Amino acid sequence: xxxxxxxxxxxxxxxxxxxxxxxxxxxxxxxxxxxxxxxxxxxxxxxxxxxxxxxxxxxxxxxxxxxxxxxxxxxxxxxxxxxxxxxxxxxxxxxxxxxxxxxxxxxxxxx
Amino acid sequence: xxxxxxxxxxxxxxxxxxxxxxxxxxxxxxxxxxxxxxxxxxxxxxxxxxxxxxxxxxxxxxxxxxxxxxxxxxxxxxxxxxxxxxxxxxxxxxxxxxxxxxxxxxxxxxxxxxxxx
Numbered sequence: 001x002x003x004x005x006x007x008x009x010x011x012x013x014x015x016x017x018x019x020x021x022x023x024x025x026x027x028x029x030x031x032x033x034x035x036x037x038x039x040x041x042x043x044x045x046x047x048x049x050x051x052x053x054x055x056x057x058x059x060x061x062x063x064x065x066x067x068x069x070x071x072x073x074x075x076x077x078x079x080x081x082x083x084x085x086x087x088x089x090x091x092x093x094x095x096x097x098x099x100x101x102x103x104x105x106x107x108x109x110x111x
Numbered sequence: 112x113x114x115x116x117x118x119x120x121x122x123x124x125x126x127x128x129x130x131x132x133x134x135x136x137x138x139x140x141x142x143x144x145x146x147x148x149x150x151x152x153x154x155x156x157x158x159x160x161x162x163x164x165x166x167x168x169x170x171x172x173x174x175x176x177x178x179x180x181x182x183x184x185x186x187x188x189x190x191x192x193x194x195x196x197x198x199x200x201x202x203x204x205x206x207x208x209x210x211x212x213x214x215x216x217x218x219x220x221x222x223x224x225x226x227x228x
Contacts, residue, residue: 004153006153036219041221042221043114043115043202043218043219043220043221043222044202044204044217044219045218045219046216046217049216089153089154098144098156098159098167098170099144099156099217100156101146101153101154102153103151103152103153104148104153104154
């Protein structure tokens with residue numbers, strides 16, 4: 001079945017560092033891909049998405065490119081802030097099926 | 112309401128007791144989902160409602176788990192004879208029209224943390 005594998009956390013960086021959180025997926029066909037974020041004390045919320053190969057999703061300085069050849073959707077940000085500290089979830093959906101999530105990566109940014 | 116509301120936010124119970132977890136989705140959202148997140152693990156799908164029917168309940172881990180939805184609004188997840196392995200955060204989400212390619216924006220509640228002693 002469909003599955004998502006994320007980089008294991010936790011990840012700790014200093015403010016203004018470059019961030020990459022790896023995400024790879026297994027699916028037949030062409031799923032849509034998502035990054036969700038959970039800030040402390042809040043519910044999960046959609047961060048960005050890409051619906052076809054080579055699409056780039058972006059929001060709040062974060063970017064992720066749908067790479068079909070490597071079945072990846074890595075999350076990147078050029079300069080992280082303390083306010084980016086959260087748990088990040090990669091996810092996919094295919095057809096009319098349910099959203100399938102990775103295990104989440106906890107990110108902590110130190111000032 | 113403005114967002115997805117879940118209650119209780121925290122529940123501690125003894126092994127063998129029944130628990131009910133409640134979800135109030137965003138008004139007008141026809142689709143409602145339950146997920147479970149055990150400590151250190153990803154989100155595990157439990158069940159999906161479209162309106163009041165459940166086209167996909169494949170994630171319910173055993174017959175001790177059941178869920179219902181009434182009036183295309185509130186949903187209740189019931190766990191009977193709780194076990195320690197049921198300890199997790201139970202997340203509810205809603206979406207306007209259900210899972211569709213290119214969409215998939217689910218709006219999540221903050222979850223109900225269940226601890227079974």
